[in-house]
Amino acid sequence: MVRKRVHPPMELEGTILRGRSFDPVEGRVVIEDGEIAAVEETSTNSDDVILPAFVNAHTHLGDSIAKEAGGGLTLEELVAPPDGLKHRLLRAASREELVDGMRRSLQFMRSTGTGTCIEFREGGVEGVEQLRDAADGIDVEPVILGRETTDAMEASDGFGASGANDADFDRERRATREAGKLFGIHAGEVDSSDVDPALDLDPDFLVHMVHPEPHQLDRIDDSEVPIVLCPRSNVVTDVGLAPVAELADRTTLALGTDNVMTNSPSMFREMAFAAKLFDLSAREVLRMATINGAEIAGLDRGVVAEGREAKLQVLDGDSDNLAGAQDIVRAVVRRAGQADVNQIVL
Template identity: 70%
Template sequence: MLLEGTILRGREFEPVDGRVVIEDGEIVDIEEADVRSEDVILPAFVNAHTHIGDSIAKEAGEGLSLEELVAPPDGLKHRLLRQADRDDLVAAMRRSLEFMATAGTATCIEFREGGVEGVRAIDDAAEGTPIDPVVLGRETVEAMEASDGFGASGAEDGDFTRERNATGRAGKLFGIHAGEVDSGDINSALDLEPDFLVHMVHAEELHFERVADSEIPVVVCPRSNLVTDVGLPPVRDLLDRTTVALGTDNVFLNSPSMFREMEFTAKLTDATTPEILRMATVNGADIAGLNCGLVEPGRDAELLVLDGASDNLAGAQDVARAVVRRAGVSDVKDVVRGEA
């Protein structure tokens, strides 16, 4: 299989004209050449933090605080999830996954409420869709054993030492929310030596030093943090110290569009175009232990093809910058999913 156009190549997303050669679902070569195609080829996105179950209640909870919205066990989302009919829940999650696939997302790292049954529900939702999410069970060790790891709500919600140890023994992924509302839970979260942290809006210098020393990655969700009025993550401070990835967080607060997340981050922070593209692709892939996220030989061919001649993108003087700051779902021409 050959893809032709302007290729955003490697970790710097340097635009080169040519062809991507794919065999057996793997990128085997990038041939620089003059080509007629105006397509733009880049890695498909990795949405590094989602709560897909919230798809049953999009735009619910206007005016509520973060605690009233999502705090376990009685925040609005948890009440709605308990009340939801299973078939309705699965159908809503499937529609979000289908949208994400259409919008160029290869996979997501999902914090899945509901214990083992919650894991089974998203497995059912994902069946037959182009996305195979990385699912982190919550609430119980059994949910971790039934999924790809454990997604902890936050160190102030309980002692997750048992779950962390069990996840480590199983060789699975452990992530935890930290520093979303205030800084009080960050040190306790870091003490668990997680595979990654989520949010870190209220991180302070001590926390930056600990993150740098431990090299623990951080997933930031700027649109979600703005909607819940907790502030904006210190993206530059984090980028200067560790691997940073992007997530869209709760579906009932934000569309799970990585295009929107990139644009928002680009226009509200000083992160560079290559940094934001890495945050939306390879950094999330690295956190999840996946072999996608870059256009380079040896990587899985999880790729996004944009129509560079669309009314929205035509005439872009800086292709990579245009992808970050102005591209959208309507510009998607194809999503290649590791197929020869």
């Protein structure tokens, strides 16, 4: 007989960033068996700030073994399959090294408030198994999109395609649709040439979309396909910046940190960068880092509301960094960091 895991009841008190609008209310979050049972407004003596754990909507954790390798290389030289620097380093690494590197990145993600990531996982079925081994015993839940083979898709939560100019992904798209699994694809990172064929696949989401043409923006508007932005990555690889205002008017946007090789998988850093770079409100950016990514992955989390999964983080609102904040949502997005995290509830 399989026994259902029972979680002990828990109460969190402080300023709650409640609902999709992250309205700050003083009160208590009651958690029962891993679910938010109640969000109660009441006076407390706590300076804590309670908000959803982040959903990092685009990662490549495999290259955790190669942090800051290849400075000055172009995007193609860094990551283009099959012989970009990243792929050469992955082939040269042992399984133990790859698993340990990913485990360390998952642990770092947990310490910086991330509870879930959507991972484009190289290495076929073996790559999927490596990440599962890395995640064993760590509360961060990777939504794994296998790459390279339909077998990897069948062994994981879906398929993460490199780009429509790299190969014909019609078979993988049909397979994910038949299996009811996620299909995501990179598009518009270097130029617009792969955007139309990517949209023709009717993906569940696109990644990057730095260079859409006007007619492609219209197609995005019509399909409402969600887009995951990776602004720090786009700056590091010098491909440009996505037209965020135009995209935000047309569809749902989420945030991802992309390759660990070039950027730390910290959603605090990604949020601060996006908030200061683009004309987006703090609430929009926080939504991109939480519920929007969760909805792309089909997960019932990313918001503090009754009936939702209790995937939460608790920040110290009286830390030297956050004390005196006049707008707590803006402070969380633009200045909070790892040192402010008091507790992760996953």
